[in-house]
Amino acid sequence: MSDNSQQLSEKISVPFPKEHSASVKGDIKINLAVVAGIVRLAAQRVKGVHSVGGGFVEGIAEMFSKKDSERGVKVTENENGNYDIEVKVNLLFGAELVKVGEDIQQTIAESVLQMTRKHVDRIDVIIDGVRTETSDAGTKSAS
Secondary structure, eight states: OOHHHHHHHHHOOOOOOOOOOTTOOOOOOOOHHHHHHHHHHHHHTSTTEEEESOOHHHHHHHHHHSOGGGTTEEEEEOTTSOEEEEEEEEEETTSOHHHHHHHHHHHHHHHHHHHHSOOEEEEEEEEEEEEOTTOOTTSSEEO
16 A cells, blocks of 8 residues: 555545434424325234225225325324324125224224324224125125
8 A cells, every 4th residue: 555545544534423312303204195004004904804995986086096005094183193094994704893893993003103103093994895805896795
């Protein structure tokens, strides 16, 4: 190594990022579409849920107006800064509808709190239809 390159390398300093501290100020904002995606995925994990979203006709209309993560889900932030949620679901035929609805509420509330650190004040579950496991949006549904 020449003297010039050795002197140059000694003068170069690379800044390292500071560790995160409580003194860092600023807002962290979570888009409501992100929360809607959390709601949709949480509801789909519940046993007895066939799909999240409305009936066939509503599904066609939403297909052109909303992102995949928002279909069948409405999220608003209330005056307390917490979320109010409405989720439309189709359940599997034979499922205990009220129990599955309660499980959906519990799963959504836990998932949203865990991922956003914000509470959910209200979760309205709207059961839009009952379907068999093999049925899709246009066949064998009892809406």
